[in-house]
């Protein structure tokens with residue numbers, strides 16, 4: 001597997017960083033697959049003990065407004081496209097990936113900005129905040145969360161950090177190529193450029209891992225109603241009662 | 256489009272102040288100790304002929320001692336600036352004159368009379384009045400070796416010899432009959448002149464030029480070697496064509512790395528970039544500052560061709576002057592297309608007016 | 609272990625297979641480590657400059673099966689190891705596909721054509737001087753292009769199809785073969801595949817490291833030219849700085865079928881304006897049914913370069929390409 005960072009010679013023959021070693025892509029991919037399979041096996045072994053799942057029948061409450069669902073799925077789509085187009089040349093697929101990649105990147109950037117603005121002013125920003133007391137939640141089955149439980153908040157903030165890193169480095173990289181908006185300038189020193197590539201690569205690896213994990217949990221039977229709520233917007237009162245503390249989160253009823 | 260151009264080339268074509276050494280042993284062969292380099296023009300041989308001519312020696316009795324400094328060579332000017340023929344005919348002419356004087360002195364000494372009573376012919380020194388009274392060059396050289404002193408370079412060397420020549424002379428001293436000379440400075444600047452006329456066809460669609468006709472005439476004093484002269488004029492023309500139309504020395508402006516590495520990127524003209532035939536001619540008027548009347552021509556020929564070709568391109572483009580050279584295909588096309596120079600910087604050219 | 613000394617030849621294991629099977633075996637076994645060697649006219653430059661250091665070479669020139677020109681039922685087949693001189697002088701090619709004879713006959717210099725092979729000429733690497741200098745640009749696996757920058761010397765570079773890399777195809781025979789609708793025969797131990805010439809070359813958008821679709825272990829063994837364009841009206845012209853021993857600034861290869869005055873069909877391809885030979889299908893369509901005349905040529909000149917994105921120093925390629933296309937159409 002060798003190194004983590006690849007080096008190259010700059011125009012003067014000095015050694016500079018080129019980027020992340022893409023061997024790591026296979027490492028990360030394999031590691032995450034193994035972890036998730038392990039998790040699935042453990043869960044399957046424990047499955048009998050907590051069989052009583054809340055039902056989706058009955059009255060419904062609103063979990064995600066339609067605009068937020070759109071945000072989510074558009075972001076998800078752009079991230080998946082970005083991962084696919086970014087990884088394609090690395091694994092040797094000969095497709096014209098770059099334009100799709102930066103266009104999706106721009107879309108993601110605008111979505112993220114819009115989401116930040118909306119979350120800061122129109123949504124209940126606090127519902128996503130990870131507070132010190134939240135860290136007790138996973139160990140205490142009596143403590144029920146508000147709108148988002150601990151792992152969801154953790155996932156959200158991990159994705160936030162990684163996506164912001166990918167976006168910032170991606171925009172810097174985008175500025176290094178010709179685009180319909182500008183001609184490239186070649187102004188970034190090669191050692192800095194290498195650092196940007198490295199960070200973009202590392203955050204890509206993290207994003208691949210997070211995306212796989214996120215998709216896995218979204219598909220798990222005990223969590224699938226969350227995924228349904230991300231599609232259709234609602235969850236049942238039963239599901240609410242089983243998983244959330246109405247004192248901390250009191251959603252309105254769905255029509 | 257047809258374009259006509261006339262160009263004039265000038266280069267100072269001669270130096271002075273160097274030294275010459277010729278030697279002779281009892282075998283009577285003339286040894287010209289010659290430090291002139293050889294860039295392929297063989298002018299080291301041409302300049303040695305000045306010594307042979309002074310001593311009226313057949314060329315196959317002359318040895319040119321050259322190529323290594325440990326062969327004891329006098330100082331010579333580097334083979335550049337079109338100077339060799341002028342500079343070094345002066346020194347070898349002088350060294351041979353010194354040997355001739357010494358020959359006459361030895362003959363007068365041994366056979367009676369004054370040195371002025373003697374002349375040379377057929378590798379002999381003999382009395383003018385009676386050419387049977389004389390000695391062969393071999394005999395004179397042997398006699399010189401016996402006498403030693405100034406005849407073998409052991410005494411009375413010219414005062415202003417360069418340090419380098421001094422070393423060579425010291426090492427040669429006593430080994431043979433020696434003629435040695437320090438060339439005093441000459442007056443003024445010996446010019447080499449050429450004039451070139453050419454006719455080109457410029458293809459406005461491809462920006463390519465084709466040279467239909469080219470003639471270069473040189474003014475380089477007495478022509479020592481007509482074939483060599485022709486070669487200089489033609490070779491200079493190829494050079495001039497490169498200068499005006501092709502050859503580049505590029506550097507990447509952002510990083511300063513050289514781009515013109517190798518002959519492909521430097522664009523030295525090839526056979527097919529030059530006219531099939533380049534006509535040449537010369538004036539052949541002796542130069543008063545040179546004992547054999549000769550002057551150099553290497554660089555002037557390049558200048559006149561370059562000027563003529565540039566002028567012809569300008570003529571074909573209705574008088575447009577680029578103020579830069581070489582004038583390459585892209586510049587011609589950009590000019591015709593009206594692409595402004597701001598969007599097409601000429602930084603990739605060697606010379607910018 | 610790669611010798612990096614500048615004083616001696618790098619350490620290279622040289623294989624000289626005499627038959628196809630051995631060559632294909634070697635190619636598959638050595639993969640990217642085994643540099644295929646035709647006439648070496650592209651290769652030796654890399655080696656001399658110490659900018660590529662293959663550890664093994666598979667010389668193809670002893671395999672007779674991949675040499676020579678043969679007539680087939682529906683055209684001709686040229687072995688990939690046939691020299692450019694042989695192609696330029698071949699009576700069959702001269703009489704039927706003069707376009708290729710002309711293109712092969714104007715490559716580089718007589719010396720290079722005497723040893724350079726068709727395969728090598730088609731597969732040769734780009735001539736971007738930054739890349740050839742051994743800089744770690746995109747094409748060399750790096751993360752930067754030195755040519756496409758405000759100050760980069762990119763006079764020889766691309767007008768079209770750039771994607772980070774702006775290098776162009778250097779080959780003179782490639783546009784001719786695309787114009788003649790040739791097919792590339794590619795062999796490996798796992799069999800043979802045929803690719804239209806047009807799809808054989810890849811641009812940097814799809815693969816920034818390679819100029820053709822050849823995969824590891826594959827060898828171009830032959831080029832087939834169908835009779836579709838045999839004895840058509842051809843036009844080839846190349847403009848380079850020098851008239852010999854130089855790469856095209858732009859070249860054009862075109863084939864026309866006319867009936868009476870009018871163009872029935874045409875294929876027009878330009879080289880050195882993109883990373884792949886650029887076929888001008890819009891122009892081909894626009895001139896169908898018109899005569900080979902000044903007015904037709906002038907009418908489509910702009911179309912020939914539509915979408916061109918000149919860099920700093922290669923603006924001249926726009927008029928040059930237009931003019932060459934016009935000349936081809938005028939005939």
Ligand SMILES: Cc1cc2nc3c(=O)[nH]c(=O)nc-3n(C[C@H](O)[C@H](O)[C@H](O)COP(=O)(O)OP(=O)(O)OC[C@H]3O[C@@H](n4cnc5c(N)ncnc54)[C@H](O)[C@@H]3O)c2cc1C
Pocket residue numbers: 519643644645646647648649650651652653668688689692714715716717720723724725726727728729730731732733778779780781822826827828829853854855856
């Ligand atoms: C100064 C100069 C000027 C030139 N000018 C021109 C020009 O004007 N026009 C032009 O078109 N070319 C030009 N060339 C390029 C020259 O024509 C080519 O380099 C030559 O034709 C390559 O053929 P080769 O057989 O010698 O290639 P090689 O060097 O042997 O091979 C070239 C590449 O092709 C690969 N290869 C060769 N054969 C096969 C095969 N059968 N299957 C798979 N891969 C293969 C090799 O691995 C290598 O990567 C010039 C070259 C030089 C040095």
Ligand code: SF4
Pocket residue numbers: 734736737738739745746747748752753754755756765772773774775
């Ligand atoms: S044009 Fe292509 S080959 Fe040339 S420096 Fe840029 S990336 Fe490298």
